[in-house]
Structure formats: C-alpha cells, structure tokens
Amino acid sequence: xxxxxxxxxxxxxxxxxxxxxxxxxxxxxxxxxxxxxxxxxxxxxxxxxxxxxxxxxxxxxxxxxxxxxxxxxxxxxxxxxxxxxxxxxxxxxxxxxxxxxxxxxxxxxxxxxxxxxxx
Numbered sequence: 001x002x003x004x005x006x007x008x009x010x011x012x013x014x015x016x017x018x019x020x021x022x023x024x025x026x027x028x029x030x031x032x033x034x035x036x037x038x039x040x041x042x043x044x045x046x047x048x049x050x051x052x053x054x055x056x057x058x059x060x061x062x063x064x065x066x067x068x069x070x071x072x073x074x075x076x077x078x079x080x081x082x083x084x085x086x087x088x089x090x091x092x093x094x095x096x097x098x099x100x101x102x103x104x105x106x107x108x109x110x111x112x113x114x115x116x117x118x119x
Contacts, residue, residue: 001048004047005047005048005050008043008044008047009044009047009048012040012041012043012044012047013044015036015040015043016037016040016041016044019033019036019037019040020033020037050065053065053068053069056068
C-alpha cells in the first residue's frame with residue numbers, strides 16, 4: 001500500500017466519521033447519510049483497490065485513470081455548484097417574502113395603534 005493509498009483511506013474514514021456525526025445530530029437525513037456513506041465507502045474501495053478503475057477507464061475509452069477521475073470530479077463539482085446556486089436563489093426568495101410579510105404586519109400594527117390613539 002502506497003502513502004497515497006494510506007492518506008486517501010484515512011481521509012475517507014474521517015469523512016465517514018463526519019457523516020456519522022451529522023447523522024446522529026440529525027443535520028443530515030437518513031437518505032443523505034446513506035448517500036454520503038456509500039460515496040465515502042466507494043472512495044475508500046477505489047483508494048485501496050485502484051485497479052478497479054482501470055477497467056472502468058478502459059470501458060469508457062479514457063487513456064489514463066487520472067483523466068477519468070478529473071472528468072468525474074468536474075461533473076460532481078458542476079452538479080454541486082448548480083444545486084447550490086438554485087438553493088441560494090430559493091433561500092433569497094423566501095427571505096424576501098418573509099421581509100415583505102413582516103413589513104406588512106408591522107405597518108398594520110402601527111395603523112391599529114394610531115387608530116386607538118385617535119379614539
């Protein structure tokens with residue numbers, strides 16, 4: 001086992017630990033914990049047995065495993081960026097709606113107070 005394989009395995013185990021902690025704190029749903037745990041276990045398997053990737057790279061017509069890993073990494077990063085962008089847009093819309101509702105509620109309360117003072 002090379003030093004890279006040892007470091008990658010330790011990193012994968014650490015990330016499994018982080019996922020487990022967040023699962024116990026209920027910051028991740030069971031579905032998310034299952035997804036991330038599976039992903040990190042797969043990462044560990046590929047780190048310990050890198051020859052599995054040679055077959056996949058050959059089937060997909062990549063000349064090197066590194067090329068396959070770069071393409072997969074870029075696809076994952078693009079997906080994460082895409083999902084993050086739309087989640088941020090939805091959150092901004094929700095905050096805007098909440099601020100509008102709070103402003104209307106505050107204005108109604110002010111009008112009620114003013115009408116009571118006039119009486």
